[in-house]
Amino acid sequence: MPDETTSKPDSKRAEQPESKSAGEEPRPLTPMAIAAPIVGWLVPGGGHFLLGQWGRGLLLMASVTSMFALGILMNGKVYTFNTGDILDMLGFVGDIGAGLLYVVTRFMDWGRSSIDLATADYGTKFIVVAGLLNVICAVDAYHIAIGEKP
Amino acid sequence: MSLELSHFSAALVFAFFTSIVFGVTQRSTEREQIRYGLQCFAFFLLGTIAAGWAMWLLRH
Numbered sequence: 001m002p003d004e005t006t007s008k009p010d011s012k013r014a015e016q017p018e019s020k021s022a023g024e025e026p027r028p029l030t031p032m033a034i035a036a037p038i039v040g041w042l043v044p045g046g047g048h049f050l051l052g053q054w055g056r057g058l059l060l061m062a063s064v065t066s067m068f069a070l071g072i073l074m075n076g077k078v079y080t081f082n083t084g085d086i087l088d089m090l091g092f093v094g095d096i097g098a099g100l101l102y103v104v105t106r107f108m109d110w111g112r113s114s115i116d117l118a119t120a121d122y123g124t125k126f127i128v129v130a131g132l133l134n135v136i137c138a139v140d141a142y143h144i145a146i147g148e149k150p
Numbered sequence: 151m152s153l154e155l156s157h158f159s160a161a162l163v164f165a166f167f168t169s170i171v172f173g174v175t176q177r178s179t180e181r182e183q184i185r186y187g188l189q190c191f192a193f194f195l196l197g198t199i200a201a202g203w204a205m206w207l208l209r210h
Contacts, residue, residue, distance in 0.1 A: 056174050063167040070163065073153040119153075122160045129164070133171045140175040150178050 027146045036145040040138035042099040047141025060137045068101050068130035071111075076123025078102075078111030091124070097131030158198065165194030 027033075032051070040047020045061030048054075072078075079091035095102050105111055115121050143149040155163065173187025 059170055059174050063170045067164075067167045070153065073151060074155065074160075075152055117154070118157075119155055119160065122155065122157075122164075126160075126164065129168065133168065136171060136175050 027148070030145065033142060033145040036141040037138040040141035041097070041134065044099070044101065044134050044137060047138055048144070051141060051144050053144065064098065064130050064134045064137065065101065067126050067133070068098050068105075071123040071126030071130060072105065074123025074126065075112050075115075075117065075120040076125070076127045077113065077115050077120070078105055078127060080106075080113075091128055094128035094131045097133075097135040098127070099134060101134075102131065158202075161198045162195070165191050165198070169194065 036047040036050050038047075039050050043049075043061070044064035045057035045059070048057030048060060077091070079088050079095045081092055082089065111123075111127070112120065115124060140149070169187045169191040172190045173183045173185075177183045177186045
């Protein structure tokens with residue numbers, strides 16, 4: 001007697017790769033697909049501007065820049081590359097997601113290197129999250145550039 | 151210049167901007183984007199209020 005529990009999933013497994021490869025064709029990597037996420041990372045919303053998505057770009061630019069600026073105004077901490085603390089390094093990864101905003105902030109010496117107030121801790125989170133949101137924006141620009149999203 | 155927001159207003163501002171980015175990036179059509187953005191904002195707001203009450207209950 002054939003074992004139903006093993007035979008059914010096997011047949012499904014055999015069908016899946018065929019249907020997936022038939023339905024999804026590999027998308028060509030265009031220069032725009034490379035440029036859009038890079039510009040989007042450097043300038044919040046810039047990737048969307050490059051693709052002619054002005055409305056989306058403006059909303060993303062306003063949101064990410066406002067969050068970052070509010071974090072600075074709340075005396076949030078701006079992380080640096082290597083302080084030896086693993087949490088600081090993770091904070092740096094979040095901060096650097098903001099692209100040129102982070103570079104300008106470091107260059108102008110804005111923000112704090114340590115936290116004095118509870119609200120300053122919120123500011124630190126605002127800065128980190130602004131960077132992480134900007135990475136999402138850059139990925140979204142890539143998806144639009146390759147035609148995965150209208 | 152320094153800005154001092156209360157806990158709740160900081161959470162509201164955070165929810166507002168984050169919801170905009172989520173709405174724009176996670177949905178395709180304009181209608182869906184607005185709907186999803188509002189949904190995210192509502193969840194952030196309700197989550198903040200729920201967390202506040204949870205902390206109050208833990209303290210008392």
